[in-house]
Amino acid sequence: MGRIVLNRDRCKACYLCVDACPKKVLGADNQVNALGYYPVKVNNVEECIGCAMCARVCPDIAIEKVYR
Amino acid sequence: MKREKQLLKGNYAIAQAAIEAGCQSYFGYPITPQSEIGEYLSTKMPELGRAYVAAESEVAAINMVLGAGSTGVKAMTSSSSCAVALMQEGLSFIAGDEIPCVLVSVMRGGPGLGYIYPSQGDYYQATKGGGNGDYKIVTYAPASVQECVDLTYKCFYVSQKYRTPVCLLADGMIGQTMEPAVIGEYPYEEIDQSDWALDGAKDREPRFIASIEREQESLRKRVVKIFEKYNKILENENIFEKYETEGAKLVITAFGSIARIAKAAVKLARKNGLKVGLFRPVMLNPFPEKLVAEIAQKVDGILDIELNCGQMLQDIKASIANCASTIPVKFYGRPAGVMMTVEEIYKQIENVYKEIVEKKYGTACI
Amino acid sequence: MEQLVYKKPDSIKDDFKISFCPGCDHGTAVKLVAEVLDELGVREKTIGIASVGCSVFSYDFFNLDIVEAPHGRSMAVATGVKRSKPDKIVFTYQGDGDLASIGLAETIHAMTRGEKVTAICINNTTYGMTGGQAGPTTLIGQVTTTTTSGRKAELSGYPLKISEILKEVDGTAYVARVTLDSPAAIMNAKKCIKKAFEAQIKGLGTGFIEILSTCPTNWKMTPQEAHARVRGEMSEVFKPGVYKDKVSEAL
Numbered sequence: 098m099g100r101i102v103l104n105r106d107r108c109k110a111c112y113l114c115v116d117a118c119p120k121k122v123l124g125a126d127n128q129v130n131a132l133g134y135y136p137v138k139v140n141n142v143e144e145c146i147g148c149a150m151c152a153r154v155c156p157d158i159a160i161e162k163v164y165r
Numbered sequence: 166m167k168r169e170k171q172l173l174k175g176n177y178a179i180a181q182a183a184i185e186a187g188c189q190s191y192f193g194y195p196i197t198p199q200s201e202i203g204e205y206l207s208t209k210m211p212e213l214g215r216a217y218v219a220a221e222s223e224v225a226a227i228n229m230v231l232g233a234g235s236t237g238v239k240a241m242t243s244s245s246s247c248a249v250a251l252m253q254e255g256l257s258f259i260a261g262d263e264i265p266c267v268l269v270s271v272m273r274g275g276p277g278l279g280y281i282y283p284s285q286g287d288y289y290q291a292t293k294g295g296g297n298g299d300y301k302i303v304t305y306a307p308a309s310v311q312e313c314v315d316l317t318y319k320c321f322y323v324s325q326k327y328r329t330p331v332c333l334l335a336d337g338m339i340g341q342t343m344e345p346a347v348i349g350e351y352p353y354e355e356i357d358q359s360d361w362a363l364d365g366a367k368d369r370e371p372r373f374i375a376s377i378e379r380e381q382e383s384l385r386k387r388v389v390k391i392f393e394k395y396n397k398i399l400e401n402e403n404i405f406e407k408y409e410t411e412g413a414k415l416v417i418t419a420f421g422s423i424a425r426i427a428k429a430a431v432k433l434a435r436k437n438g439l440k441v442g443l444f445r446p447v448m449l450n451p452f453p454e455k456l457v458a459e460i461a462q463k464v465d466g467i468l469d470i471e472l473n474c475g476q477m478l479q480d481i482k483a484s485i486a487n488c489a490s491t492i493p494v495k496f497y498g499r500p501a502g503v504m505m506t507v508e509e510i511y512k513q514i515e516n517v518y519k520e521i522v523e524k525k526y527g528t529a530c531i
Numbered sequence: 532m533e534q535l536v537y538k539k540p541d542s543i544k545d546d547f548k549i550s551f552c553p554g555c556d557h558g559t560a561v562k563l564v565a566e567v568l569d570e571l572g573v574r575e576k577t578i579g580i581a582s583v584g585c586s587v588f589s590y591d592f593f594n595l596d597i598v599e600a601p602h603g604r605s606m607a608v609a610t611g612v613k614r615s616k617p618d619k620i621v622f623t624y625q626g627d628g629d630l631a632s633i634g635l636a637e638t639i640h641a642m643t644r645g646e647k648v649t650a651i652c653i654n655n656t657t658y659g660m661t662g663g664q665a666g667p668t669t670l671i672g673q674v675t676t677t678t679t680s681g682r683k684a685e686l687s688g689y690p691l692k693i694s695e696i697l698k699e700v701d702g703t704a705y706v707a708r709v710t711l712d713s714p715a716a717i718m719n720a721k722k723c724i725k726k727a728f729e730a731q732i733k734g735l736g737t738g739f740i741e742i743l744s745t746c747p748t749n750w751k752m753t754p755q756e757a758h759a760r761v762r763g764e765m766s767e768v769f770k771p772g773v774y775k776d777k778v779s780e781a782l
Binding site: 099100107109110111112113116117134147149150152153154155156157158160162163164165 | 533534535536537538539543547549551552553554555556557558559562592713714717718747754755758
């Protein structure tokens with residue numbers, strides 16, 4: 098069981114984290130953020146294993162913390 | 166270091182004075198007529214545990230100075246003419262960054278490669294600069310080996326006090342001349358640089374030294390702040406020499422090496438009854454406009470003498486125009502190559518004196 | 532009990548702003564540098580050199596002392612800093628245009644002197660900040676705003692192989708070319724960046740890292756397509772790997 102701290106207003110919607118997540122936890126939000134992008138959102142947190150792959154590939158440090 | 170008078174070459178005097186001033190880092194590339202400075206420091210600096218780097222180019226040298234200066238140490242480079250030309254970009258950045266450093270520029274004749282003969286052809290380069298943007302390089306011009314020492318000290322002090330690049334503008338003649346001089350102790354207080362210099366963000370906010378300003382208003386403010394500094398420097402750090410200007414009808418303006426020869430010609434003129442004086446700005450930038458204007462209001466004419474085609478001349482003329490004086494400004498110059506003799510200058514003084522002063526009053530009245 | 536397994540590195544400011552385009556590898560690269568500085572425990576004695584190009588905005592995110600260098604002059608500025616303060620950790624963060632075109636002389640000579648600094652070079656085969664012109668590393672056939680029908684060798688020469696050149700320079704102690712196109716590649720890149728800093732810390736010489744990086748905006752690709760290009764044609768010309776490693780030899 099894992100958990101991420103996502104700052105949705107830092108996300109620029111490159112979705113590299115969506116591809117990196119082995120459990121397909123992440124997807125695109127349908128609400129724009131402060132920057133005008135459709136940021137990622139956590140779809141099914143119960144699947145998250147806290148591997149931090151998403152945080153490692155995020156070029157914008159939008160995923161600020163990962164817990165396991 | 167012995168503090169008594171010794172026979173010294175200008176370039177060595179500058180180099181040793183830099184050491185006495187506490188110069189921690191020197192970066193340079195050889196070019197005549199200033200190579201002795203780098204040669205001297207290549208041995209002395211490592212002996213003292215200080216930095217000497219033979220840079221791969223003057224472009225690199227000035228940027229090494231930028232890096233060294235950003236840590237707050239006293240940093241210096243020395244070069245000449247076509248190679249100082251290569252440093253202009255770096256100097257613009259250093260001025261914008263407000264980094265203290267000293268540039269010793271020992272002029273040779275130009276344009277282009279020119280040659281190593283004495284010249285003052287780089288007055289424009291030093292005081293107007295080739296770098297981009299609104300900035301000045303504070304400039305002092307020595308006229309003797311003793312002044313090479315004293316002004317090197319002054320350059321380090323002013324650069325550190327005001328966080329600005331300062332240029333010691335010598336020429337081949339001063340750099341190569343040997344004459345008695347004393348290397349005294351560095352006479353200025355040490356200026357603490359710890360409130361801005363980079364040394365790693367330990368127990369404080371990180372610091373960023375740069376010329377980039379993305380906001381319109383902060384860019385404007387930065388330039389205004391820099392120019393306020395130049396006003397303070399002119400007010401507090403100006404150096405000049407006035408010789409026999411009281412009661413003079415004609416004043417000679419000259420700087421650096423040629424001012425010495427002009428002074429001898431002024432002495433000769435005084436001996437022959439001509440009311441002639443000399444004004445020698447030692448600080449060339451910011452230019453002491455008010456001093457020139459004051460003189461202009463008391464004399465009938467000015468004769469500007471330079472080893473170039475008339476560069477400081479433009480600042481003299483501008484100073485006079487600004488005070489609404491209409492006195493004639495004559496020019497006697499010679500581009501790179503052959504030094505003027507006392508007799509040659511005296512002859513010019515005599516001619517200009519006849520034309521301006523005697524025509525005005527008639528010879529009987531003088 | 533919940534465990535923290537990842538957090539923003541301390542060498543990135545709390546109020547940081549990443550000024551790069553969406554999906555650009557620059558962001559990942561600076562994050563890795565910050566993570567390495569954190570892990571080596573040297574943040575408080577590090578001085579970074581920001582160069583001209585997309586990397587100039589280092590001060591928006593690095594929680595470090597930074598000095599800006601004129602275009603191409605970062606390694607000269609780094610030399611000045613390190614020689615004046617030998618106990619500091621000094622690194623440059625430059626693009627390929629900055630390091631390998633306008634600044635090639637400063638780069639090679641600083642490394643020839645074996646300056647105890649670390650140079651990070653982002654190779655994205657283009658001038659990113661000015662809008663995607665051809666640079667020293669632009670691939671043959673690559674379309675840019677100044678090679679509109681593709682780079683032709685007979686007109687504009689060949690891409691410069693930076694790591695291959697710098698491994699031959701005697702003063703370098705560590706030279707590696709890495710990519711950031713997958714989580715595994717990112718982990719490997721971080722390991723290499725750490726070695727490049729260790730080369731400096733151990734006084735062995737210059738550490739150099741060339742990062743094959745994406746420029747989705749100017750390549751006109753999605754971040755995913757851009758990573759595929761890094762894995763494909765870019766890696767064919769610029770072969771990733773460790774080119775020199777005096778750090779491991781010294782152990």
